[in-house]
Amino acid sequence: MLLDRRSLNPKEKLQRENDMLTYEDLFAVALVISAFLALHLDETIYAIISFAAALTLLSGLYFLMNAPFAAIFQLIIAVGAVAVFFLASEMLTPKKGLPQKMRGKILGLLIASVLAVLPLVVDLNVEASPKSHSLFFASALWEYRALDVIAQGIVVLTLALGIVMVLKRRRGK
Amino acid sequence: MEYVILSLVLLAIGIYGLMTKRNLLKILISIEIIAAAASMNFVVFSSILGDQLGQVFLILALSVDTAITAVVIALVLIAYREYGIIDVWELSKLKKSER
Structure with a gap:
Protein backbone atom coordinates (compact mmCIF):
# COMPACT_ATOMS: atom_id res chain seq x y z
CA MET A 1 0.00 0.00 0.00
CA VAL A 126 -17.78 -1.86 -1.36
CA GLU A 127 -18.65 -0.18 -4.63
CA ALA A 128 -21.51 2.26 -4.73
CA SER A 129 -24.29 1.48 -7.17
CA PRO A 130 -24.54 3.84 -10.19
CA LYS A 131 -28.28 3.98 -9.51
CA SER A 132 -27.70 5.27 -6.01
CA HIS A 133 -29.74 8.20 -4.84
CA SER A 134 -28.54 10.65 -2.26
CA LEU A 135 -30.51 10.74 0.96
CA PHE A 136 -28.92 12.68 3.77
CA PHE A 137 -28.62 11.09 7.15
CA ALA A 138 -30.54 13.77 9.03
CA SER A 139 -33.45 13.69 6.61
CA ALA A 140 -33.45 9.88 6.63
CA LEU A 141 -33.61 9.93 10.41
CA TRP A 142 -36.10 12.73 11.02
CA GLU A 143 -38.30 12.71 7.91
CA TYR A 144 -38.58 8.98 7.21
CA ARG A 145 -38.16 7.46 10.68
CA ALA A 146 -39.12 10.23 13.11
CA LEU A 147 -41.95 8.23 14.65
CA ASP A 148 -39.66 5.22 15.10
CA VAL A 149 -37.05 7.34 16.85
CA ILE A 150 -39.59 8.76 19.29
CA ALA A 151 -41.19 5.36 19.90
CA GLN A 152 -37.79 3.85 20.49
CA GLY A 153 -36.91 6.54 22.99
CA ILE A 154 -40.02 5.59 24.96
CA VAL A 155 -39.14 1.88 24.75
CA VAL A 156 -35.59 2.47 26.00
CA LEU A 157 -36.86 4.69 28.82
CA THR A 158 -39.37 2.01 29.83
CA LEU A 159 -36.61 -0.62 29.83
CA ALA A 160 -34.41 1.58 32.00
CA LEU A 161 -37.28 2.10 34.47
CA GLY A 162 -37.95 -1.65 34.45
CA ILE A 163 -34.34 -2.43 35.31
CA VAL A 164 -34.38 0.08 38.16
CA MET A 165 -37.64 -1.39 39.51
CA VAL A 166 -36.41 -4.99 39.31
CA LEU A 167 -33.11 -4.25 41.05
CA LYS A 168 -34.80 -2.06 43.66
CA ARG A 169 -37.39 -4.69 44.53
CA ARG A 170 -34.68 -7.31 44.92
CA ARG A 171 -32.65 -5.02 47.13
CA GLY A 172 -35.72 -4.36 49.27
CA LYS A 173 -36.21 -8.10 49.84
CA MET B 1 -21.68 -9.53 -1.35
CA GLU B 2 -18.33 -10.23 0.31
CA TYR B 3 -19.32 -8.42 3.47
CA VAL B 4 -22.35 -10.69 3.63
CA ILE B 5 -19.93 -13.62 3.84
CA LEU B 6 -18.12 -11.88 6.71
CA SER B 7 -21.49 -11.39 8.35
CA LEU B 8 -22.23 -15.10 7.90
CA VAL B 9 -18.88 -15.99 9.54
CA LEU B 10 -19.78 -13.81 12.54
CA LEU B 11 -23.23 -15.41 12.66
CA ALA B 12 -21.61 -18.87 12.66
CA ILE B 13 -19.29 -17.84 15.52
CA GLY B 14 -22.29 -16.56 17.51
CA ILE B 15 -24.26 -19.76 16.94
CA TYR B 16 -21.20 -21.80 17.96
CA GLY B 17 -21.10 -19.84 21.22
CA LEU B 18 -24.82 -20.34 21.83
CA MET B 19 -24.52 -24.07 21.31
CA THR B 20 -21.37 -24.76 23.30
CA LYS B 21 -21.19 -22.27 26.18
CA ARG B 22 -22.97 -22.64 29.51
CA ASN B 23 -21.92 -19.38 31.14
CA LEU B 24 -24.74 -16.81 30.93
CA LEU B 25 -22.31 -13.99 30.12
CA LYS B 26 -20.79 -16.00 27.26
CA ILE B 27 -24.27 -16.70 25.92
CA LEU B 28 -25.00 -12.98 26.07
CA ILE B 29 -21.77 -12.25 24.17
CA SER B 30 -22.86 -14.81 21.54
CA ILE B 31 -26.19 -13.05 21.15
CA GLU B 32 -24.40 -9.71 20.83
CA ILE B 33 -22.16 -11.13 18.09
CA ILE B 34 -25.19 -12.46 16.23
CA ALA B 35 -26.86 -9.03 16.55
CA ALA B 36 -23.70 -7.32 15.27
CA ALA B 37 -23.57 -9.72 12.31
CA ALA B 38 -27.19 -9.00 11.46
CA SER B 39 -26.93 -5.23 11.83
CA MET B 40 -23.74 -5.13 9.74
CA ASN B 41 -25.87 -5.94 6.70
CA PHE B 42 -27.75 -2.65 7.14
CA VAL B 43 -24.53 -0.67 6.76
CA VAL B 44 -23.23 -2.85 3.91
CA PHE B 45 -26.34 -2.44 1.78
CA SER B 46 -26.61 1.21 2.80
CA SER B 47 -23.09 1.78 1.42
CA ILE B 48 -23.75 -0.21 -1.73
CA LEU B 49 -27.03 1.54 -2.53
CA GLY B 50 -25.88 4.96 -1.34
CA ASP B 51 -28.94 5.21 0.88
CA GLN B 52 -28.45 6.55 4.41
CA LEU B 53 -31.61 4.84 5.66
CA GLY B 54 -29.57 1.71 6.43
CA GLN B 55 -27.47 3.64 8.93
CA VAL B 56 -30.63 4.93 10.57
CA PHE B 57 -31.90 1.38 10.94
CA LEU B 58 -28.55 0.36 12.43
CA ILE B 59 -28.83 3.10 15.04
CA LEU B 60 -32.37 2.05 15.92
CA ALA B 61 -31.33 -1.62 16.12
CA LEU B 62 -28.26 -0.88 18.25
CA SER B 63 -30.24 1.21 20.73
CA VAL B 64 -32.77 -1.53 21.33
CA ASP B 65 -29.99 -4.12 21.43
CA THR B 66 -28.12 -2.21 24.13
CA ALA B 67 -31.30 -1.78 26.18
CA ILE B 68 -32.01 -5.51 25.92
CA THR B 69 -28.44 -6.26 27.00
CA ALA B 70 -28.97 -4.09 30.08
CA VAL B 71 -32.12 -6.02 30.96
CA VAL B 72 -30.42 -9.38 30.50
CA ILE B 73 -27.44 -8.31 32.62
CA ALA B 74 -29.87 -7.23 35.35
CA LEU B 75 -31.48 -10.69 35.19
CA VAL B 76 -28.04 -12.36 35.32
CA LEU B 77 -27.16 -10.32 38.40
CA ILE B 78 -30.44 -11.27 40.06
CA ALA B 79 -29.87 -14.94 39.26
CA TYR B 80 -26.40 -14.71 40.76
CA ARG B 81 -27.58 -12.91 43.88
CA GLU B 82 -30.45 -15.35 44.46
CA TYR B 83 -28.74 -18.64 43.64
CA GLY B 84 -25.04 -17.85 43.30
CA ILE B 85 -24.79 -19.44 39.86
CA ILE B 86 -24.43 -18.22 36.29
CA ASP B 87 -24.47 -21.63 34.63
CA VAL B 88 -27.56 -22.22 32.48
CA TRP B 89 -27.53 -25.96 33.15
CA GLU B 90 -27.47 -25.37 36.91
CA LEU B 91 -30.34 -22.88 36.53
CA SER B 92 -32.39 -25.41 34.59
CA LYS B 93 -31.70 -27.98 37.33
CA LEU B 94 -33.22 -25.53 39.82
CA LYS B 95 -36.34 -25.38 37.70
CA LYS B 96 -36.60 -29.20 37.78
CA SER B 97 -36.04 -29.37 41.53
CA GLU B 98 -38.83 -26.83 42.16
CA ARG B 99 -41.27 -29.20 40.46
Missing part, protein backbone atom coordinates in the same frame (compact mmCIF):
# COMPACT_ATOMS: atom_id res chain seq x y z
CA LEU A 2 2.94 2.28 0.64
CA LEU A 3 4.49 1.59 -2.77
CA ASP A 4 4.76 4.36 -5.28
CA ARG A 5 2.08 3.62 -7.88
CA ARG A 6 2.41 6.72 -10.00
CA SER A 7 4.45 4.94 -12.67
CA LEU A 8 1.94 2.09 -13.11
CA ASN A 9 -0.81 2.06 -15.70
CA PRO A 10 -4.44 1.75 -14.47
CA LYS A 11 -4.62 -2.01 -15.15
CA GLU A 12 -1.44 -2.69 -13.22
CA LYS A 13 -2.63 -0.40 -10.42
CA LEU A 14 -5.89 -2.37 -10.15
CA GLN A 15 -4.01 -5.68 -10.19
CA ARG A 16 -1.58 -4.45 -7.52
CA GLU A 17 -4.49 -3.25 -5.37
CA ASN A 18 -6.20 -6.60 -5.71
CA ASP A 19 -3.02 -8.43 -4.72
CA MET A 20 -2.31 -6.36 -1.64
CA LEU A 21 -4.02 -6.53 1.69
CA THR A 22 -6.35 -3.63 2.26
CA TYR A 23 -7.35 -2.13 5.59
CA GLU A 24 -10.75 -3.78 5.16
CA ASP A 25 -9.10 -7.21 5.00
CA LEU A 26 -7.02 -6.57 8.10
CA PHE A 27 -9.99 -5.25 10.06
CA ALA A 28 -12.14 -8.19 8.95
CA VAL A 29 -9.51 -10.77 9.95
CA ALA A 30 -8.94 -9.13 13.33
CA LEU A 31 -12.71 -8.88 13.84
CA VAL A 32 -13.26 -12.59 13.23
CA ILE A 33 -10.34 -13.60 15.46
CA SER A 34 -11.37 -11.34 18.34
CA ALA A 35 -15.03 -12.40 18.07
CA PHE A 36 -14.02 -16.05 18.25
CA LEU A 37 -11.64 -15.46 21.16
CA ALA A 38 -14.38 -13.56 23.01
CA LEU A 39 -16.28 -16.84 23.14
CA HIS A 40 -13.37 -19.23 23.44
CA LEU A 41 -11.37 -17.67 26.28
CA ASP A 42 -12.43 -19.06 29.63
CA GLU A 43 -11.48 -16.04 31.76
CA THR A 44 -14.44 -13.70 31.54
CA ILE A 45 -12.38 -10.53 31.80
CA TYR A 46 -10.24 -11.50 28.77
CA ALA A 47 -13.37 -12.51 26.89
CA ILE A 48 -14.91 -9.10 27.58
CA ILE A 49 -11.76 -7.28 26.44
CA SER A 50 -11.73 -9.36 23.26
CA PHE A 51 -15.41 -8.62 22.69
CA ALA A 52 -14.85 -4.89 23.13
CA ALA A 53 -11.97 -5.14 20.63
CA ALA A 54 -14.26 -6.92 18.15
CA LEU A 55 -16.84 -4.14 18.41
CA THR A 56 -14.15 -1.47 17.99
CA LEU A 57 -12.92 -3.22 14.85
CA LEU A 58 -16.48 -3.43 13.57
CA SER A 59 -16.77 0.30 14.09
CA GLY A 60 -13.57 0.81 12.07
CA LEU A 61 -15.00 -1.36 9.33
CA TYR A 62 -18.13 0.81 9.22
CA PHE A 63 -15.91 3.86 8.90
CA LEU A 64 -14.11 2.27 5.95
CA MET A 65 -17.51 1.58 4.37
CA ASN A 66 -18.19 5.34 4.29
CA ALA A 67 -20.71 5.10 7.10
CA PRO A 68 -19.31 7.54 9.71
CA PHE A 69 -22.57 7.92 11.67
CA ALA A 70 -22.91 4.19 12.09
CA ALA A 71 -19.23 3.92 13.05
CA ILE A 72 -19.44 6.59 15.73
CA PHE A 73 -22.69 5.22 17.11
CA GLN A 74 -21.27 1.70 17.20
CA LEU A 75 -18.18 2.97 18.99
CA ILE A 76 -20.08 4.97 21.59
CA ILE A 77 -23.01 2.67 22.30
CA ALA A 78 -21.59 -0.77 21.71
CA VAL A 79 -18.04 -0.42 22.98
CA GLY A 80 -18.82 2.04 25.76
CA ALA A 81 -22.08 0.81 27.17
CA VAL A 82 -21.78 -2.92 26.52
CA ALA A 83 -18.19 -3.19 27.70
CA VAL A 84 -19.02 -1.26 30.88
CA PHE A 85 -22.06 -3.48 31.47
CA PHE A 86 -19.96 -6.58 31.07
CA LEU A 87 -17.22 -5.28 33.33
CA ALA A 88 -19.80 -4.39 35.98
CA SER A 89 -21.30 -7.85 35.84
CA GLU A 90 -17.83 -9.39 35.89
CA MET A 91 -17.27 -7.83 39.31
CA LEU A 92 -20.34 -9.63 40.67
CA THR A 93 -19.74 -13.03 39.13
CA PRO A 94 -17.39 -15.72 40.40
CA LYS A 95 -13.90 -16.24 39.06
CA LYS A 96 -13.21 -19.32 37.00
CA GLY A 97 -11.87 -22.15 39.14
CA LEU A 98 -9.51 -24.05 36.88
CA PRO A 99 -7.19 -22.26 34.45
CA GLN A 100 -7.67 -22.97 30.78
CA LYS A 101 -5.23 -25.50 29.35
CA MET A 102 -2.58 -24.34 26.88
CA ARG A 103 -3.83 -26.92 24.38
CA GLY A 104 -7.29 -25.37 24.44
CA LYS A 105 -5.86 -21.89 23.90
CA ILE A 106 -3.78 -23.02 20.92
CA LEU A 107 -6.74 -24.89 19.46
CA GLY A 108 -8.90 -21.77 19.81
CA LEU A 109 -6.31 -19.63 18.06
CA LEU A 110 -6.01 -22.19 15.25
CA ILE A 111 -9.77 -22.32 14.67
CA ALA A 112 -9.95 -18.51 14.75
CA SER A 113 -7.14 -18.29 12.17
CA VAL A 114 -8.91 -20.76 9.89
CA LEU A 115 -12.13 -18.75 10.14
CA ALA A 116 -10.20 -15.53 9.52
CA VAL A 117 -8.84 -16.80 6.19
CA LEU A 118 -12.26 -16.35 4.60
CA PRO A 119 -12.27 -12.54 4.68
CA LEU A 120 -8.78 -12.66 3.12
CA VAL A 121 -9.97 -14.81 0.23
CA VAL A 122 -12.92 -12.62 -0.66
CA ASP A 123 -12.53 -9.03 -1.84
CA LEU A 124 -14.02 -6.66 0.73
CA ASN A 125 -14.36 -3.47 -1.26
